[in-house]
Amino acid sequence: MPEYVLGELCERIPGVAVKDGRAYAREPIQPRDVLETTEMTLVRILMEHGGAMERHALETLCLAAGMKVSSFRNRIAYSPIITGRGYGCYGLRGNGSAAHRGGAGDGAPGAGPVHDDVPRPGDLERFQSPRRR
Numbered sequence: 001m002p003e004y005v006l007g008e009l010c011e012r013i014p015g016v017a018v019k020d021g022r023a024y025a026r027e028p029i030q031p032r033d034v035l036e037t038t039e040m041t042l043v044r045i046l047m048e049h050g051g052a053m054e055r056h057a058l059e060t061l062c063l064a065a066g067m068k069v070s071s072f073r074n075r076i077a078y079s080p081i082i083t084g085r086g087y088g089c090y091g092l093r094g095n096g097s098a099a100h101r102g103g104a105g106d107g108a109p110g111a112g113p114v115h116d117d118v119p120r121p122g123d124l125e126r127f128q129s130p131r132r133r
Helices: 003-012 037-048 055-064 069-078
Strands: 016-019 022-025 052-054 082-086 089-092
Touching: 003 016, 003 022, 037 052, 037 055, 037 069, 037 089, 052 055, 055 069, 055 089
Parallel strands: none
Antiparallel strands: 016 022, 052 089, 082 089
């Protein structure tokens, strides 16, 4: 969608502000307020382990927490908050080290931000002002 349309939509959403070409949440968004139970389980486990884990270990902990195998597989494959880090490792988007993506890094989970190609409103380089009629 064109940036000016996105900007206009964001201005109309309660709790969202548009400033200097970027869209921001006026208040921090709590994961528990927007995620369903299986995604919250994944987030909790990943955060307890530095933001990234090997798939088998992650699956074992999720199943021990009561998640069904089919739910785990679905969230790993389709959740917008979980990303593959290569070599069977998964983690939270925007959290982890370059080593998990095959780049330079110290290899410690949570060592720095992941710069993936997923667009986020706050990442737009420029934001056209909404067109007024």
